Amino acid sequence: MSDAELLVVGGGPVGLATAIEARLVGIDALVVEPREGVIDKACGEGVMPGAGAVFGRLGIAPRAVPISGIDYRDDRRSVQHRFARGPGFGVRRTELHRALLERAEQLGVRRRAARAEEVRSGEDGVVVRTSDGRTLRADWAVGADGLHSPVARALDLAVPEPARGRRYGQRRHYRIQAWTDLVEVHWVADGEFYVTPLADGLVGVALLARRGIRFDDALARAPRLRERLDGATPASGLRGAGPFRQRTRARTRGRTLLVGDASGYVDALTAEGLRIGFAQAGLAVQAIRAQDAARYEREWLATTREFRVMTERLVRVASSPLRGLVVPTAARFPGLYARAVERIAR
Numbered sequence: 001m002s003d004a005e006l007l008v009v010g011g012g013p014v015g016l017a018t019a020i021e022a023r024l025v026g027i028d029a030l031v032v033e034p035r036e037g038v039i040d041k042a043c044g045e046g047v048m049p050g051a052g053a054v055f056g057r058l059g060i061a062p063r064a065v066p067i068s069g070i071d072y073r074d075d076r077r078s079v080q081h082r083f084a085r086g087p088g089f090g091v092r093r094t095e096l097h098r099a100l101l102e103r104a105e106q107l108g109v110r111r112r113a114a115r116a117e118e119v120r121s122g123e124d125g126v127v128v129r130t131s132d133g134r135t136l137r138a139d140w141a142v143g144a145d146g147l148h149s150p151v152a153r154a155l156d157l158a159v160p161e162p163a164r165g166r167r168y169g170q171r172r173h174y175r176i177q178a179w180t181d182l183v184e185v186h187w188v189a190d191g192e193f194y195v196t197p198l199a200d201g202l203v204g205v206a207l208l209a210r211r212g213i214r215f216d217d218a219l220a221r222a223p224r225l226r227e228r229l230d231g232a233t234p235a236s237g238l239r240g241a242g243p244f245r246q247r248t249r250a251r252t253r254g255r256t257l258l259v260g261d262a263s264g265y266v267d268a269l270t271a272e273g274l275r276i277g278f279a280q281a282g283l284a285v286q287a288i289r290a291q292d293a294a295r296y297e298r299e300w301l302a303t304t305r306e307f308r309v310m311t312e313r314l315v316r317v318a319s320s321p322l323r324g325l326v327v328p329t330a331a332r333f334p335g336l337y338a339r340a341v342e343r344i345a346r
């Protein structure tokens with residue numbers, strides 16, 4: 001006897017989106033997630049324009065502010081591009097999660113407050129042992145359990161990454177009126193600060209940098225951003241995540257599919273984690289509906305190729321002595337910069 005047609009491990013945004021997609025096509029879904037209620041996470045909280053259509057399909061409308069484009073800047077110059085296809089959004093993670101939780105509930109997604117501890121996945125179904133002592137059986141499972149996915153590791157799908165060059169993210173919110181409708185990316189000596197307007201009087205600041213760089217030290221060495229934030233009070237504690245880079249050797253094992261960060265991640269530098277994760281949620285459910293795991297593997301590769309290649313290249317430059325040339329080059333070749341921004345805006 002099966003406990004669910006689809007068992008989703010991880011109730012972050014991509015796990016909930018998967019469960020919602022499943023319910024929208026009549027598949028019964030159970031989400032296993034140890035954290036109850038609305039979940040916060042270190043994130044730049046910029047949602048690219050393409051994800052707007054996904055919000056419509058999922059039937060959610062989180063409280064958000066429109067983002068018109070991306071502004072790369074260093075200590076001397078700034079280069080801006082406004083999205084051609086309409087705005088993206090600055091969305092507080094808690095608002096996004098609340099909207100997804102409510103929609104999931106409305107559609108009858110079942111939830112269980114537990115951690116998946118053991119996963120076995122074969123051609124006939126999936127068995128998951130949870131931290132509350134239950135053994136759950138499902139026809140299909142989706143691992144949406146984030147960076148360092150326990151599901152990917154349990155199924156021997158995770159590939160260990162070298163320690164060298166690891167990058168991490170940290171974020172803090174500030175009470176201050178946004179001074180721009182763009183996401184500002186400040187390329188400073190220590191890393192990249194992402195500044196995202198999130199609500200009336202609330203701005204998110206995320207730092208992407210290598211291990212050991214302290215947020216406040218990096219901010220102290222970022223005079224243009226420090227001036228902007230002068231007098232603003234922090235509205236949240238510092239929260240971190242990483243290392244970013246996670247590789248998987250395949251995205252399926254038996255009847256389990258990996259989605260979101262669990263399926264592999266490069267870096268937050270192109271702010272595409274949510275857009276890509278939501279796309280994977282839709283593809284995974286279509287493959288499950290067609291009873292065809294191999295189809296998901298093919299579509300995962302095709303859908304993420306550009307993100308993987310482009311982000312990898314940018315991270316390589318950002319981690320090299322050439323990083324100081326990124327903003328000057330973007331300013332010198334605005335057409336090239338515009339094309340790059342339009343690609344991630346999809």
Ligand SMILES: Cc1cc2nc3c(=O)[nH]c(=O)nc-3n(C[C@H](O)[C@H](O)[C@H](O)COP(=O)(O)OP(=O)(O)OC[C@H]3O[C@@H](n4cnc5c(N)ncnc54)[C@H](O)[C@@H]3O)c2cc1C
Pocket residue numbers: 009010011012013014015032033034035039041042043044045046047048114115116117144145146147150151168169170171206207240241242259260261262268271272273274275277
């Ligand atoms: C600093 C920073 C800035 C970023 N900026 C952006 C940005 O601007 N735009 C963007 O689109 N993306 C950004 N990202 C990336 C984005 O945050 C992720 O891509 C996104 O959160 C992925 O969602 P997810 O649901 O796959 O994973 P998560 O949000 O990590 O959710 C995974 C869930 O799985 C649960 N879980 C873990 N283990 C288990 C288990 N054993 N059993 C059950 N549940 C489990 C966790 O509790 C968690 O709730 C950023 C990331 C960082 C760190």
